[in-house]
Amino acid sequence: MTQTLTKSEATSGRIIAAARTLFVARNYADVTTDMIARTAEVTKGGLYHHFPSKERLYLSMMLDDLERKRLLFEKATTSPGSCRDRLSRLTRDFLELPREDRELTRLVRRDINTFSGEERDLLVRAYQRALPEQVETIIDEGIKNGELAPGDARILSWSFVALVEVVIGEYADHVYGSTQARLGHVVDLFFDGAGTPPTGGTL
Amino acid sequence: MTQTLTKSEATSGRIIAAARTLFVARNYADVTTDMIARTAEVTKGGLYHHFPSKERLYLSMMLDDLERKRLLFEKATTSPGSCRDRLSRLTRDFLELPREDRELTRLVRRDINTFSGEERDLLVRAYQRALPEQVETIIDEGIKNGELAPGDARILSWSFVALVEVVIGEYADHVYGSTQARLGHVVDLFFDGAGTPPTGGTL
DNA sequence: GATAAAACCGACCGGTCAGTCGGTCGGTAT
DNA sequence: ATACCGACCGACTGACCGGTCGGTTTTATC
Known part of the structure; x- marks a missing residue:
């Protein structure tokens, strides 16, 4: 069923959304991976599980x-x-x-x-x-x-x-x-x- | 004599010139004080003698x-x-x-x-x-x-x-x-x- | 050429941050 | 029950970088 997101897709989506908001507000270098993770309500380890860098x-x-x-x-x-x-x-x-x-x-x-x-x-x-x-x-x-x-x-x-x-x-x-x-x-x-x-x- | 630069002015000028070139080429965060100092042919200590930060x-x-x-x-x-x-x-x-x-x-x-x-x-x-x-x-x-x-x-x-x-x-x-x-x-x-x-x- | 001040050096410190890694947990197939 | 797997955790590390500081050299002045 296309309308149902897997857990993984939902988490990736939250991370992307958090990244969007933060990168719009501050320079690339001023946004830390920790901030993104916290905003997306995962840990840094979780973030790096979905994205390589x-x-x-x-x-x-x-x-x-x-x-x-x-x-x-x-x-x-x-x-x-x-x-x-x-x-x-x-x-x-x-x-x-x-x-x-x-x-x-x-x-x-x-x-x-x-x-x-x-x-x-x-x-x-x-x-x-x-x-x-x-x-x-x-x-x-x-x-x-x-x-x-x-x-x-x-x-x-x-x-x-x-x-x-x-x-x-x-x-x-x-x-x-x-x-x-x-x-x-x-x-x-x-x-x-x-x-x-x-x-x-x-x- | 206005045409003669003091040593201090000459060094400050070199540092400013180095900073200009480097900041034009890269983001603020990606230019290190060390780079600027080396380009200006002084050390980091010398740079911080002329500029507070x-x-x-x-x-x-x-x-x-x-x-x-x-x-x-x-x-x-x-x-x-x-x-x-x-x-x-x-x-x-x-x-x-x-x-x-x-x-x-x-x-x-x-x-x-x-x-x-x-x-x-x-x-x-x-x-x-x-x-x-x-x-x-x-x-x-x-x-x-x-x-x-x-x-x-x-x-x-x-x-x-x-x-x-x-x-x-x-x-x-x-x-x-x-x-x-x-x-x-x-x-x-x-x-x-x-x-x-x-x-x-x-x- | 003595003296003091300004210029300069470079090793070092403290903090930050991207990225790692061993491990936990919930689900699922057998 | 057992074995397995992907998702996720969070403490840790290693590199980097802005800024400091005690000491040395150069310059200016008399």
């Missing part, structure tokens, strides 16, 4: 999360509508995620220097597949069909992602009351810019 | 750097010309900095969780004074004189800074050959957006 635990948590995000954003990418519509949908999907899920996306940039070699690559690739590449696909099509001005799709996708990250910051919370307002800021700024038209304004 | 060393380095940047960007902020001209000048000044100086600006965001209390506040305030507040001042005036559409100046300034950070990344290096191209991307995208005009394109 602190790095692998972090990686498992991030990789799982990024794969779920990739699947979510893929729906927006492959949905019908204009480039602007699809970018809006993807951004809305992201903004409507619980806070912890949104914050997790920033962790990759913050903690990337902690890893090296294969583990670093895994993390970077999973992140790129989850978010920037989805945006890039949409933008690429937007350029091809003339909805967007010609340019490097990758740089544009990173620019777009950077703008999204701005409106999920702390200060933004007290400026924008709704997801809709945040969404408007990002999409309008990206497509239309912040400037007023140079030739004959409305005033 | 690892945190204070990091703080000294960042605060010095951010104050120099503030003075640099202030020139652009108070220079004559349109909002667009002054933002261009500020961005150009930033992009023409040596790589290490540019990367340092990103460290504040990366390492901010390492600190708490007064030290954290010092760091955040110095960063904001150095870059986002300069941009905000320019944008605020741009909104007042109609060059920019109405909006929250602070969110707009953070958006602008976020776009600048995109074009100093690794991938951007191989897309853009020149500072001028990077500058164009940021300023054009911010003012005009990436979209094509909806009413009667040029084709």
Whole structure:
């Protein structure tokens, strides 16, 4: 029966959940395996029964999360509508995620220097597949069909992602009351810019 | 004589320089005081003769750097010309900095969780004074004189800074050959957006 | 060249933390 | 009942690292 979790799966799940919460709140180095274990209500021995190392635990948590995000954003990418519509949908999907899920996306940039070699690559690739590449696909099509001005799709996708990250910051919370307002800021700024038209304004 | 450094100043300078290079390359926790000392060609005892703690060393380095940047960007902020001209000048000044100086600006965001209390506040305030507040001042005036559409100046300034950070990344290096191209991307995208005009394109 | 202060050294300490390991316990198949 | 197994425990270890301190060298000053 798929709805019944084994004891092992339940414990692993608690450990992953504890790791998520703690790693979002503090740097990788400042979160101890003891803290994670206590939060998950197991001992350190129990934690190491399920995960071979602190790095692998972090990686498992991030990789799982990024794969779920990739699947979510893929729906927006492959949905019908204009480039602007699809970018809006993807951004809305992201903004409507619980806070912890949104914050997790920033962790990759913050903690990337902690890893090296294969583990670093895994993390970077999973992140790129989850978010920037989805945006890039949409933008690429937007350029091809003339909805967007010609340019490097990758740089544009990173620019777009950077703008999204701005409106999920702390200060933004007290400026924008709704997801809709945040969404408007990002999409309008990206497509239309912040400037007023140079030739004959409305005033 | 101002051109002659005392031994003490020379050594402090070497330590600061070593710290800069190492902290840019690795997380705060992954850089040991021993590494810094060896790179600066002193011993740990020598390092602690000049700085009271690892945190204070990091703080000294960042605060010095951010104050120099503030003075640099202030020139652009108070220079004559349109909002667009002054933002261009500020961005150009930033992009023409040596790589290490540019990367340092990103460290504040990366390492901010390492600190708490007064030290954290010092760091955040110095960063904001150095870059986002300069941009905000320019944008605020741009909104007042109609060059920019109405909006929250602070969110707009953070958006602008976020776009600048995109074009100093690794991938951007191989897309853009020149500072001028990077500058164009940021300023054009911010003012005009990436979209094509909806009413009667040029084709 | 005597003297004092500043600069510098490096062995050492105390604490922390990732990871280990021998062992316990509850379930389950035989 | 017995044998077995995966889950879990928690005391322990070994390495590392920030910071200290008594002592030595260099520099500045008269």
